[in-house]
Amino acid sequence: EAILEMKDFKDLYFPSRDMNIKIVIKKRIKKGYRLKEIDLHLRRSRTILESRLIHEAKKYIRTPTIFEIDRDECYIVMEYVEGERVKELLEKVNSEKREEICLKIGNMVGKLHKNGIIHGDLTTSNMIYRLNEIYLIDFGLGEFSREIEKQGVDMHLLKEALQSTHYKYFLEDFETVMKGYAYIVGNEKKKEILKRINEIEKRGRYVQRDSLYNK
Template sequence: MTDAILAQLDRLVPNIPLQVVSQGAEALVLSTQTHPYAQKSGTFIIKYRPPKPYRHPKIDAQITRSRTAGEAKFMAKLRRAGIRAPNLVSVDPNGGLIWMESVGEILPNGAVSSLKNLLWYLEQGSEAAGLLVQSQLELACRHTGAVIAKLHMNDMVHGDLTTSNMLLQEGEAYLIDFGLSSYSALAEDKAVDLYVLERAVLSTHSVHAEKYNGWLLAGYKDEQCGAYASVGGKKKYSETLKKLEDVRLRGRKRSMLG
């Protein structure tokens, strides 16, 4: 199937060498060395939403356009707010294309430096290196928590926080994939965001989940109650945490009627 999608993509951006990074239900992520309009070198990421054959062409065009434009706008706003995320290079809403700068590094074991891979990588070496690795793990989690705190302080919600949607570069955490992101000032929505992350950590890093979640939340708290203390960060933090307790108890949203 990927071949057919790549053929469609080739019509939009002809003659560019592309490498598939990952494929989700909605979009294909590729990497390339070519900049769309400037003579710049470096690695760029293309996120492509292909047309879906099952949808009516009008519905399909509308969804592709609004989602692509929405995601690009969200990324631009992140940059203005100073939240670490990939820089937007160009966007083609009708074609469903977003170009962005690549973030992240390659770990010594060859994997991309997502928080997930980093944790897995460090866990493996932790027996030999001991304390040093412990602090590295803690730092990575705390940095990530701080970025999420910043996001929430700007009334933005990621919508799909998992450890594979966070990349580390030079010790700093970056957020990626804003396909499900939205704007919300409600403590409820932020709490759900944190809950989704908590569950994701639990399912991908079950052995040390408690420790990691503790560090992530600690980083979140330090940022909101530290850097944002003067703009009501403490109050927002306690509101969100209180809601998080509720969300944890409630789990899923709805009890079903026949």
């Protein structure tokens, strides 16, 4: 769990300069129920991992710029990406623009997966549209992995997010996302991911059915 605080870049680093840059300080909070040493280790490791993920992802897609990492206090100082959340944007654009955005989303996820990066919380709430580009934020649940299962889970989460938030256009939007994904990873990989998503959904239905029977 983390808290976010927004500040002006100049107030933190260059008080005497006239700079109009917003930053976000993301700090992982202490958990009183954990042993102090374990708590610090967990918060520090997640802070370092998230900063590494953002830094590595930036080679391939748009992410916030990181200005500072404090391993002892467990916080990251990064750029505040001003723009519109894709969650709201998809609800008001025309079909042509929605297709363009969904293709960009698929391209973006494809680039991450191709380079061994799992985001862990792929929702349109974590995508910011700015100057015709999509920025991906909040890698707090991410990891480095090339496992097809983890890539499938990543994409399954995105599918669920589209279905629950953008249900009117869900089928065509997800199909377009997968089209953009295939542009990067290829059709065979796309088929693998769709097959894994189907398996994940089946497992979910079995769990739901068993829980109903066991009540």
